[in-house]
Amino acid sequence: ISPAERRPIRELPDELISQIAAGEVVERPASVVRELLDNALDAGASQITLRLASGGVRLISVEDDGLGIPREELTVALRRHATSKIASLVDLETVGTMGFRGEALAAINSIAELSILSRFAGADTAFALDGRTGELRPVARSTGTTVEVRELFFATPARRKFLKTDATELAHCIEAVRRHALARPEVGFSIWHDGKLVEQWRAASTREQRLADALSDEFVAQSVAVDHEGGPVRVIGRAGIPDAARSRGDQQFFYVNGRFVRDKVLSHAVRSAYEDVLHGQRQPIYALYLEIDPSRVDVNVHPTKIEVRFRDGREVHQAVRHAVEDALAAPRSSDAVAPSG
Ligand code: ADP
Ligand code: MG
Numbered sequence: 154i155s156p157a158e159r160r161p162i163r164e165l166p167d168e169l170i171s172q173i174a175a176g177e178v179v180e181r182p183a184s185v186v187r188e189l190l191d192n193a194l195d196a197g198a199s200q201i202t203l204r205l206a207s208g209g210v211r212l213i214s215v216e217d218d219g220l221g222i223p224r225e226e227l228t229v230a231l232r233r234h235a236t237s238k239i240a241s242l243v244d245l246e247t248v249g250t251m252g253f254r255g256e257a258l259a260a261i262n263s264i265a266e267l268s269i270l271s272r273f274a275g276a277d278t279a280f281a282l283d284g285r286t287g288e289l290r291p292v293a294r295s296t297g298t299t300v301e302v303r304e305l306f307f308a309t310p311a312r313r314k315f316l317k318t319d320a321t322e323l324a325h326c327i328e329a330v331r332r333h334a335l336a337r338p339e340v341g342f343s344i345w346h347d348g349k350l351v352e353q354w355r356a357a358s359t360r361e362q363r364l365a366d367a368l369s370d371e372f373v374a375q376s377v378a379v380d381h382e383g384g385p386v387r388v389i390g391r392a393g394i395p396d397a398a399r400s401r402g403d404q405q406f407f408y409v410n411g412r413f414v415r416d417k418v419l420s421h422a423v424r425s426a427y428e429d430v431l432h433g434q435r436q437p438i439y440a441l442y443l444e445i446d447p448s449r450v451d452v453n454v455h456p457t458k459i460e461v462r463f464r465d466g467r468e469v470h471q472a473v474r475h476a477v478e479d480a481l482a483a484p485r486s487s488d489a490v491a492p493s494g
Pocket of ligand 2: 188
C-alpha cells in the first residue's frame, strides 16, 4: 500500500457498526431466537410463544407475558449499548440476567426488519415501534412484549447465502428453544412453524418433568439425579447411566447459573467422571446445572455468551467431577422419578 492509496482514519457510520456487531451475534435465525428468548426470560415471562416462517428467515416472532417496556423507552431499546440490566462495572461483575450488553436488538435491527409491540405492566395501552421508521403507534395487547423480525439478512446477502434449508434452520431454532426450556421448567414454551404447532412444552413443576417433555422419557429413565455441593459450587441435574451413552454428544446440556454454556473445564470434568465406566468414543447423556456466585464466573467473554471463564477452574472441575461420580455410584432406586406424560 502506498501513501496515496491509504484512506484516512474515520469513525464508521452507526449502521455499519451495528452490522459488524451483528456479524458476531447473529449467525443464523437460531441466534436471533436465542437473543429474543433471553430477553423474554429476563423480563420474567411465564409463557413464551415462538412463531417462525420459512425456518425463521421470513419471520421470527417471540411473544412473552413479561413486564413489558414503557412507551418512552421503546426507541431507546433499539440503540446500541442500551440496556436496563446493568448500569455500572459492579453490576457487570455480578450480573444475574441473561443479557447485559445492550446489543441484540440494535444488531438485529441493522440486518432485518424489526418491530416491537409492548405493553408495560400497569400501562393502559400497548405501543408498536417500527424499527426502520421509528414510528410509534398504539396497538392492542395484554402486558408483555412481542418482537417480530422479518427478512433476516436482507441487507447482508453474503450472510444470507450461508443459510441452510428451512428444515435445517428450523431444527436449529427448536434446539435453541429447547436449551432455554431445559433451564427454565416453570416457563411454558410453544413453537409454531408456517402456521403449525411443532413443539409445546407446558410449564412443568419439576426439572425431571421438563427433561421428559423436552428431551424424552428415556432421558429421565436412563439417568440418575445429581446433587452435590463442593465449596462455593453446587451441581444439580441428571447424569445418564453408562448404558445410555450414545455415539453422538447431542444430549449434553451444561448450564451455569441458568445459562447454557460450552466449556472445556466442564466437559472435561464430566468425561473424567465417566472415565472408568465408559469406553471408546461413547458420549454420556447429561443435563447439569451449576450454581455459583456470579462474581466467581465471568460471562462477558464472548458476544454470544456461550463461553464463560471461571475464577477458579480447578474448584469447578472438582465439584463437577465429584458430583457426577457420586451420582453414578449411588444406588439407583432412591431417585427413580417416573415421568408422567
Ligand atoms: P440486553 O438484553 O443486553 O439488555 P437487548 O438489545 O437484547 O440488550 O435489549 C435491550 C433492552 O430492551 C433490554 O435491556 C430490556 O430493557 C428491553 N427488552 C428487550 N426485550 C424485552 C422483552 N421481551 N421484554 C421486556 N423488555 C425487553
Ligand atoms: Mg438481550
